[in-house]
Amino acid sequence: MGAKIIKYFKQLSITRKVILILITILVIAYIFCLPRQLFHVPYSTVVTDRNGELLGARIASDGQWRFPPRTTTPEKVKQCLITFEDRHFYHHWGVNPVSTGRAAYQNLKNKRIVSGGSTLTMQTIRLARNKSRTFGEKFIEMILATRLEFRASKEKILSMYVSHAPFGGNVVGLDAAAWRYFGHSAEELSWAEAAMLAVLPNAPAMIHLSKSRQSLLNKRNRLLKQLYGRKIIDSSTYELAISEPLPDEPHPLPQIAPHLVSRFYQERNGKYSVSTIDRGIQTQIENAAERWSNEFNRSDIRNLAILVIDIQTNQVVAYCGNVNFKRKQSGNQVDVIQAPRSTGSILKPFLYYAMLQEGSLLPHTLLPDIPININGFTPQNFSLQFEGAVPASEALARSLNIPAVTMLQKYGAPKFHTFLRQIGLKTINRPASHYGLSLILGGAEATLWDVTNTYAYMGRSLLQLPQTECSLLLSDSENSEAVTSAKTTDIFQPGAVWQTFNALTEVNRPEEIDWKSIPSMHPIAWKTGTSHGFRDAWAVGVTPHYAIGVWVGNATGEGKPGLVGARTAGPVLFDIFSLLPPTQWFKRPGNVFVKTEVCRKSGHLKGRFCEETDTLLILPAGLKTEACPYHHLVTLSADETHRIYENCANLEPTIQKSWFTLPPVWEWYYKQHHPEYSPLPPFKPGCGEDALQPMQFIYPPMNARIVLPKQMDGSPGYMTAELAHGNPATTIFWHLDNTYLTQTQDFHKISLQPTPGKHSLTAVDSAGNTVTTTFYINPL
Known part of the structure; x- marks a missing residue:
């Protein structure tokens, strides 16, 4: 075939060869004359909620409100545009010869341009090229318009036009115009609103809301009359439409979840993003945040952040990065959700979980709560008191510092540091030696995003769902990937999580509100934290449906005496939960526990001399923990203990009794809070247990x-x-x-x-x- 063409070409005359070559060049030039990407303009960053409702936007880099391109055109807008601009839009190939001829005749007759005769396709090309309006440019537009008709469908061409048409001032495109002029989306436009927007691109500089309003109104009403005449709208719709007034002035765009919109602006500048946010929940959360912020402002506590994660869908449904975004002072524009802050006690449940999972602790094991000094590190409880010994579950729920430090000392700070990195606390990035034992008391910094996500991981483990970082993005104009993603992990095991959540649910700190006294409040596993110097107040809570994180403080880092997690972030947390539907508590994981006898007083496995025991469900790893070391067998008179001790030589008759004895320092503080505790009476030489150090x-x-x-x-x-x-x-x-x-x-x-x-x-x-x-x- 190729050889025949070459042979035929050789037989042609020179003139015909030149003509054929020119035609070939023209065809190739025509094919490639239209750029692959028609528009090279910056776009606004637009963020919507999960249902497509606008949360907010940021202006394009050229100062224009130009939303990312649409893929479809609302029916009302389509009918108005075609009726006003190009009635034969669906019947020509980019150029309407009749309209072009009529425009040429009018322009020659008036010796000036009074009509362009451009089709919507030609106008789309003109918007893309943005060149001066000359006869030569008009000819180029006609050629490119016919080429565009070959490349794109009519619907695509129309959507390109409405996405880039000028609508007066710095408003470009249908979506920006609908929000700026009417305060709602283009899909919700009335016939009068659609007609007004249809006539604006025809002369956006001459017809504007602030000038020539009557001219704009006349144009709109003439278009509505044409729609009525063509039976596109009925008489009642027409009468209602012409009675609608023009808008007075541009509307401000919504400012919902402004810190989230700013985050998308930084990460996805110029994109249209459908977020996971539920606008209804977000609005409720922001109202609550503003209410609490007004309360805290009395104590000069100016900032507040709230994150709500739906752990069943693994999506963020509310993102309140701070309060009073419009006030450019006091750190209000800081997105605290992403800011590393001192953790206070908020990491303690992770240590409790790790030790349960490893088998170095049982849920109610007694831990020392006594003065300690570890190489100059002397932690104190928030109450500045000591209780001698406290069950581990109670120490966790009451957030006692000294038991937590002794737990970390036993578990190992380097190992816990590695564990925190594994579960997603990315900002704890210095060596373990830098933090030491202070790691458990706020010596490290974490973000509200990471902390709340990690608690959500724990909740998802009980629901047997993948423990991945939650998503903020459902989809955008290009793909449906999430802004934040992480590898699926199973770092949390349901058995130890169940025991940890039970500890966080059943026992309250004395200074915290008693949520059990609120009839409508559903069970919540929750924890508060307060950083050193009262700079950061935390509260995180988990139910089978939601994980909520709250931070209260000053973004500038100022400490305030009343800035305590239990008194500030805690009440906010419960207020947020009260706005959400209640759920049943987590089901106990099956086939992960074993039954065993545990000493009722010490929380250890039953020892030889333990008389009061409970049968509990523990993890199999817990079977390797130490048996109760605090019960001893003591020989006593069956008559009167103290009298017999004074007459040790005549112990007749005698009985053997199990006696609960704590180490001397533990005992010193323990008996002050436990009047039922009975210390061993002093032994006479040779009568006592030499192994007991008094x-x-x-x-x-x-x-x-x-x-x-x-x-x-x-x-x-x-x-x-x-x-x-x-x-x-x-x-x-x-x-x-x-x-x-x-x-x-x-x-x-x-x-x-x-x-x-x-x-x-x-x-x-x-x-x-x-x-x-x-x-x-x-x-x-």
Whole structure:
């Protein structure tokens, strides 16, 4: 075939060859004359909720309100445009010879351009080229218009036109015009509104809302009359349409979830994005946030952020990055959801979970709540009190700091640091040694986004759903990928999560509101946190439907005395939950627990001498934990305990009794809160358990490193050593570095002024029992 064509071409005359070559060149030029992308303009960033309702937008980089291109044109707008601009739109190939001829005749007759004769296709080309209106440019538009007709459908051409047509001022395109002039979407336009927008692109500079209003109204009504004459609208619709007034001035665009819109503006500039936000829930959340913000402002607490995740769909349904977005002060424009903030106690449930899952803790194991000093780190509870020993579940729910630190010390800070990174806390990015044991008390920073997502992971594990980071984006004009995505993980196991959530549901902190007293409130696993210096207040709650995170504080980092999670973020959290539908509590996971006997007093596995026990469901890993070390078998008189102890030589008859005994320091504080606790009476020599140490140093602990601050006169300061004894009335003899100091009775405290370096402090009671601790005084 190719050879025949070449042979035929060779047989042609030179003139015919030239003509054929020219025709071929013209055909090729015609085929490739239209750019692949017709419009090269920046677009506004537009964000809608899950149902397509506008949340907000950001202006395009050229200062125009130009929404991303549409794919369809509303029927009313289509009928108005075709009737007004191009009645034969569906019947020509881009150029209407009759309209073009009529326009040429009118222009020649008047010796000026009075009619363009352009079709909608030609006008689309003119909008894309944005060239001066000359006869030569008109000819180019005609050629390109016919080429566009070959490439695109009529509907596509119409949508390109309405997306880029000028509508006066800096308003470009149908969508921006509908929102700016009428305050709603193009799909909701009335016939009068559609007719007004149809006539605006014809002369947007001459006809505007602020000038020539009568001319605009006349044009609109003439178009409506034409629609009525062509029986596109009926008489009643026509009468109602012409009675509608023109809008007075442009409407401001919606400002719903403004921080989310700004986030999309940064990540997806110039895109049309359908978010996962539920506009109804978002509006309720923003109203509640504004109400609470007004309350907190009285205490000079200016910022508030709320994140609501539907854990069943794994989507964010409300995103309140801050309050008072329009006020460009006090950090109101900071998106706190994405800002790293000190975590306070909000990470404690993750440690509780990890230790349950590993089998190094049972849900109600007694933990020490006593003064501790770990290489100079001396954590304190929020109440500044000590209770001696507290069940782990209660320590978690009450957010006690000292039990949490001892848990982390046992579990290992490096291992916990790795775990936090695995579950998605991306901003904890320094080495574990940087945080140390303070990691569990707010020594690290995390974002409300990551923290709430991680709690949502836990909830999704109980629903047996993939534990992936939640989505903010449903779809956009190009694809349906999520803005945020993560690999599917199964880091949380349902058994330990169930036990953790139970601890967070059943026990309340004393200073927190009692949500059980609110009849309409459904069960919630929740936790609060307060950072050092009262700079950040947190509250996170989870139900089978929602995970909600709340942060309250000042974006500038100022601390305020009343900025406590339980008093600020906690009430906000419950207010938000009250706005959402209640749900049934999580179902207990099946086939993950084993039944076992646990000591009722210590929470440990049942020991040899434990008499009061409970049968509990625990994880199989918990079977390797330590049996109760606090019950001992003691030989007692069957008559009167204290009298028999004073006559130890005549223990006739005798019985053996299990006795619950805590270490001396634990006991010192524990019995102050538990009057039912019965300490062992003092033993006579040879009558007691030699293994039970009757005394223990409260301070300083072994290997403590201490800095003594200078006094006002510049002299070295003092430290106070304290000791707990099972029998406070006994006499204690104190020795520092083998040098006798003094003796104490009842209250075993002494003041010391040791020199820098290593020291050994020894205490001996009147029965000859001895205890020693070593400490170091660091020079200033």
